[in-house]
Amino acid sequence: MFNRLNELISKVNADYADLRYEKKIVTSISFRTREIDNLSKNSTDGFVLRVLKNGGFATVAFNNIDDADFAINNAVTNAELYSEKTTKKVKFAPAPVVKDEFIPEQIEDPRNISFEEKLELMKKYNEILLKPEKVIATDLGYAELFRDKWFVNTEGSEIHEELLTTRLGGSITSSYGSQNQDLRIKAGGSNGFQNVRNLEKYMEGRAKLVVELLDAESVKGGTYDCIIDPTLTGVFTHEAFGHFSEADITENSPSLREKMKIGTKLGNGIVNITDNATIPNQLGHYKYDDEGVAVRKTVLMKNGVLTGRLHSRKTAHEFGEPISGHMIAEDYRYAPIVRMGTIFIEPTENTKDELFKTLGNGLYLCEGKGGQTMGENFTFGASYGYIVENGKIKKMVKDLNISGNLYNTLADISMIGSDFELSKVGGCGKGQTNLRSCYGGPHILIKNLVVGGK
Amino acid sequence: MEKLLNQIKDKFEQSEVFFSSSEDVSVTIANGKLDAIESNKESGYSVRTFHKGVAGFAYSNKISDTKPILESLDISLIGKVEGNVDLPDPADLPDLNTYNSQIEKVSSDSINDICEDLYKFIKNNVDAEITTSGWKSVTEKRLLNSKGVDYSGKSSSSGLYASIDYPGGGGSLNKVFKSKSTPEYCEKEISKLINMYKTGLNIVKPEGGKMKVLFMPNTVFSLIWRLYAAAKADAVDQGVSVLKEKIGDKIFSEKITIYNDPLNDEFPGAQAFDGEGVVNKRNYIVENGVFRSFYGDLKFCKKIGIEPTGGSARGSWRGQPSSSMSAMYVEPGEHSLEELIAMMDKGIIIFGVLGAHSGNIPNGDLSIGINPCFYVENGEIKGRVKDSMLAGNVYDIMKNVLAVGNKSESGYMVTSPPILLDNINIAIKQ
Numbered sequence: 093m094f095n096r097l098n099e100l101i102s103k104v105n106a107d108y109a110d111l112r113y114e115k116k117i118v119t120s121i122s123f124r125t126r127e128i129d130n131l132s133k134n135s136t137d138g139f140v141l142r143v144l145k146n147g148g149f150a151t152v153a154f155n156n157i158d159d160a161d162f163a164i165n166n167a168v169t170n171a172e173l174y175s176e177k178t179t180k181k182v183k184f185a186p187a188p189v190v191k192d193e194f195i196p197e198q199i200e201d202p203r204n205i206s207f208e209e210k211l212e213l214m215k216k217y218n219e220i221l222l223k224p225e226k227v228i229a230t231d232l233g234y235a236e237l238f239r240d241k242w243f244v245n246t247e248g249s250e251i252h253e254e255l256l257t258t259r260l261g262g263s264i265t266s267s268y269g270s271q272n273q274d275l276r277i278k279a280g281g282s283n284g285f286q287n288v289r290n291l292e293k294y295m296e297g298r299a300k301l302v303v304e305l306l307d308a309e310s311v312k313g314g315t316y317d318c319i320i321d322p323t324l325t326g327v328f329t330h331e332a333f334g335h336f337s338e339a340d341i342t343e344n345s346p347s348l349r350e351k352m353k354i355g356t357k358l359g360n361g362i363v364n365i366t367d368n369a370t371i372p373n374q375l376g377h378y379k380y381d382d383e384g385v386a387v388r389k390t391v392l393m394k395n396g397v398l399t400g401r402l403h404s405r406k407t408a409h410e411f412g413e414p415i416s417g418h419m420i421a422e423d424y425r426y427a428p429i430v431r432m433g434t435i436f437i438e439p440t441e442n443t444k445d446e447l448f449k450t451l452g453n454g455l456y457l458c459e460g461k462g463g464q465t466m467g468e469n470f471t472f473g474a475s476y477g478y479i480v481e482n483g484k485i486k487k488m489v490k491d492l493n494i495s496g497n498l499y500n501t502l503a504d505i506s507m508i509g510s511d512f513e514l515s516k517v518g519g520c521g522k523g524q525t526n527l528r529s530c531y532g533g534p535h536i537l538i539k540n541l542v543v544g545g546k
Numbered sequence: 547m548e549k550l551l552n553q554i555k556d557k558f559e560q561s562e563v564f565f566s567s568s569e570d571v572s573v574t575i576a577n578g579k580l581d582a583i584e585s586n587k588e589s590g591y592s593v594r595t596f597h598k599g600v601a602g603f604a605y606s607n608k609i610s611d612t613k614p615i616l617e618s619l620d621i622s623l624i625g626k627v628e629g630n631v632d633l634p635d636p637a638d639l640p641d642l643n644t645y646n647s648q649i650e651k652v653s654s655d656s657i658n659d660i661c662e663d664l665y666k667f668i669k670n671n672v673d674a675e676i677t678t679s680g681w682k683s684v685t686e687k688r689l690l691n692s693k694g695v696d697y698s699g700k701s702s703s704s705g706l707y708a709s710i711d712y713p714g715g716g717g718s719l720n721k722v723f724k725s726k727s728t729p730e731y732c733e734k735e736i737s738k739l740i741n742m743y744k745t746g747l748n749i750v751k752p753e754g755g756k757m758k759v760l761f762m763p764n765t766v767f768s769l770i771w772r773l774y775a776a777a778k779a780d781a782v783d784q785g786v787s788v789l790k791e792k793i794g795d796k797i798f799s800e801k802i803t804i805y806n807d808p809l810n811d812e813f814p815g816a817q818a819f820d821g822e823g824v825v826n827k828r829n830y831i832v833e834n835g836v837f838r839s840f841y842g843d844l845k846f847c848k849k850i851g852i853e854p855t856g857g858s859a860r861g862s863w864r865g866q867p868s869s870s871m872s873a874m875y876v877e878p879g880e881h882s883l884e885e886l887i888a889m890m891d892k893g894i895i896i897f898g899v900l901g902a903h904s905g906n907i908p909n910g911d912l913s914i915g916i917n918p919c920f921y922v923e924n925g926e927i928k929g930r931v932k933d934s935m936l937a938g939n940v941y942d943i944m945k946n947v948l949a950v951g952n953k954s955e956s957g958y959m960v961t962s963p964p965i966l967l968d969n970i971n972i973a974i975k976q
Contacts, residue, residue, distance in 0.1 A: 121625065124780075124784065125784055127627075127628045128625045128626060128627050128628065129627065129628075130603070130625075130627060130866070131621075131622055131624060131625030131627055132603055132604065132618065132621065132622045133618060133621045133622075134604055134605050134606065134618045134864075135606070135614060135618070136590065136605070136606065136607045136864070137607065138588065138607070149582075149583075150583040150584070150585070151582075151583075151584050151585070152584070152585040152586070152587070153584075153585070153586045153587075153588070154586070154587045154588065155587075155588040155589070155590065155607045156587075156588070156589060156607065156609070159587055162587065163585075163587065166585050167585070169654075170583040170585065170654050171583075173583065173654055173655055173658065174580055174583055177580050177658055177662075178579060178580040179578065179579050179580075180579050207621065207624050207625070208624070211624075211625055228784070228785045228786060229784040229785060229786045265784075265786045265908060267785070267786070270788065271909060272786055272788060272906070272908040272909050273906060273908075273909070274786075274906060274907070274908055313754075313913075313935065313937050313971060313973040314973060315973075315975055315976070336715065343576075344576035344577040344579065344581060344675075344677070345577065345675050345711065345715070346577070346675065347675060347713035347714045347715075348714055348715050350714075351714045351715065425586065425588065427584060461904045462901065462903050462904040463901065463904075464900040464901050464902075464903070464915070465900070466717050466718075466898055466900050466915075466917050467711070467712065467714075467715035467716050467717040467718065467917070468714060468715035468716055468717070469716075469717060469900060469915060469917040469932070469933070470900065470915070471900040471901035471904075471914065471915035471935075472901065472904070473901060473904030473905060473913070490906070491905065491906060491911055491913055491937070492913075493901055493904060493905060493913035493914065493915070493935065493937070495900070495901075495915035495933065495934070495935045496933065496975075497932065497933050497975075498715070500933075540975070542933055542934070542935055542973055542974075542975045543935075543973075544913040544914070544915075544935035544936065544937040544973055
């Protein structure tokens with residue numbers, strides 16, 4: 093494969109070029125209440141070519157080898173146009189030449205499990221979810237995504253990396269009278285099929301919870317002090333802070349670059365935030381990014397002060413900061429962009445009980461239900477929560493969406509717990525979907541969160 | 547395609563082959579600097595089969611070799627996926643104007659030039675951080691089935707986008723111009739955006755509570771999303787639709803009419819046939835506030851006992867068709883934007899929403915961050931409001947429509963005019 097790719101890239105008349113060939117195999121099984129809705133296994137492939145010439149940069153994605161000459165001409169012509177028109181030439185920060193293969197270990201390789209066995213397991217889970225009378229519908233899907241990536245560049249790098257993601261997701265809906273209530277299902281990982289086995293208790297818990305939520309009251313909209321659980325800490329860290337750590341977000345905004353300057357104090361002094369996709373056996377694990385740079389642990393915030401940033405080779409040069417290996421593409425359809433790998437708030441020594449005691453009165457919010465960022469503003473949903481009075485968990489509440497401002501909220505984190513959990517299912521949608529986007533942390537206490545009720 | 551259809555059509559009661567190809571170019575100028583030129587060219591095809599109530603599905607980008615797709619098709623049949631579907635017979639297609647050969651000739655160079663023009667026009671009128679981008683897209687598709695359908699279509703579109711950012715990540719005001727010809731923008735519309743931006747440099751902090759809210763066209767999707775989920779035949783079949791017994795009931799204000807119309811070739815994206823070969827038509831979902839119809843693909847229309855509605859989406863050759871309203875419109879009313887604002891004694895104008903995908907969508911609930919948004923008092927915009935949220939249930943708040951704007955804009959999910967609502971709950975951090 094490397095010979096074939098090197099032969100193609102040798103035709104590119106430029107200062108630098110890289111070419112990624114990727115084969116993607118997607119296996120899907122899904123249930124829609126009691127019916128099998130989909131069962132398929134399909135294989136596709138394609139290429140992404142990136143060209144740097146005279147400080148001009150262009151990319152092209154194509155999925156038919158017969159279009160290779162067209163793609164090369166297109167990318168070179170566009171890079172020349174870029175060079176001619178731009179007021180600022182693109183340069184790449186230097187990166188080591190790498191010749192390597194990375195095939196992460198699968199504890200139980202899903203490719204060795206038969207379709208029939210996977211189908212039976214999903215069927216069993218689906219039946220558990222549908223057991224309570226008030227559960228009226230499920231959408232339960234198993235997906236297995238295999239990315240077989242081959243990367244070469246004109247500097248001499250040759251990297252073969254395989255990424256295999258298993259994912260069990262969907263939703264369950266309960267109903268009573270005119271009211272419907274949904275709840276998400278999330279399981280999976282990057283190191284094998286065992287991540288989706290033995291989930292019977294989890295499924296029972298989901299079915300019980302979605303029925304309980306029918307009776308929960310909607311929270312009254314307003315400003316609350318809140319403890320958020322590790323899944324929400326993850327979503328919060330990703331949405332409220334992480335995106336501003338991606339250098340391509342801040343690169344072209346002088347005012348943002350000023351606000352996010354390394355050394356700026358943004359958070360309370362107790363806040364430490366790290367991105368570390370090098371940790372094995374977690375969802376976000378990879379070795380090389382999609383421009384051939386080894387991912388490295390990046391400390392983004394230390395004691396509330398900005399210390400690092402996530403980079404491409406282009407942005408690392410632009411900022412004069414170290415490369416970090418965070419250029420990720422969804423698949424062969426896309427050129428990579430800067431993405432978080434595995435981002436989390438570092439735990440401290442406080443127990444959960446101490447957090448609740450300090451909170452006194454407020455809300456305990458549980459389970460991330462999606463989030464979004466727009467500039468300094470962010471929002472994220474919680475699947476359910478509880479009223480907390482005098483440090484004690486009281487009645488369940490629902491319809492919880494939280495909105496905030498990055499700069500204020502990081503300063504409002506007043507206490508951080510000692511537990512730690514990372515997400516098992518990703519799905520960040522910054523232009524492309526990153527199914528291995530991983531996030532987490534401990535329970536944390538945040539003051540003055542705006543919570544929208546029903 | 548014919549070869550593949552011939553290979554499978556004798557083995558199954560019904561079969562279908564779908565092909566699509568696309569070629570896109572986009573150019574982005576960020577803060578006055580050319581930032582990206584990206585191109586994409588791809589093609590592939592998929593097959594669906596139906597036999598004794600069981601469906602098969604597979605896709606591939608290997609056009610010349612049918613072996614991989616036939617192997618995938620065999621795998622898909624293991625699960626006995628329910629597929630009680632009647633593929634359509636051939637019919638006459640309406641003649642739509644969806645393709646303009648001039649768009650094929652649009653170069654990266656010319657897209658860059660118009661993006662630069664747009665950037666300079668804004669920059670000359672306001673000192674702000676500005677992003678402009680432009681694109682063109684040409685797609686072709688063909689659908690064959692074992693009943694003799696052989697439809698093909700070619701479409702083209704282009705577009706321009708402008709975003710004016712508040713400093714330090716304070717959100718942005720943006721405008722999209724979609725076109726059926728070469729990319730172009732309207733100076734008058736951009737000037738309005740610039741004036742609004744300037745007004746928003748003043749930050750105000752009003753009290754929250756119940757007030758009037760004006761949803762600008764690009765934010766109406768956050769309301770419509772709930773209707774979209776509940777009016778889907780799939781949701782009715784699954785028993786999760788709150789509209790399942792509501793045909794003929796008044797669910798929104800009489801000022802609201804919503805329909806799907808893929809045949810409207812005034813805007814880019816019109817299609818004579820849907821992803822399953824059903825001839826498209828206009829389908830009223832809500833007419834003068836009354837719920838008129840569900841929508842669905844062939845499978846779910848049949849399951850809930852309604853005639854095929856058309857409009858099934860097929861994102862690309864990788865995807866199966868699914869119930870969709872890909873050309874949804876809210877019918878315009880009579881009021882200009884200025885008149886709508888004048889009707890607001892106290893309220894919020896919403897230019898952007900966050901988190902519309904969360905909340906209890908099946909129930910019609912929404913709880914969203916609103917940014918950027920502007921505070922209005924006695925018909926006058928006072929300034930921009932930060933850290934605020936809107937909460938409610940779409941079937942309650944869409945009964946409180948005061949007025950609908952007279953000018954539609956094409957946005958995410960729906961083409962809509964601005965909609966003014968009364969008595970909406972807004973939380974603002976103090």
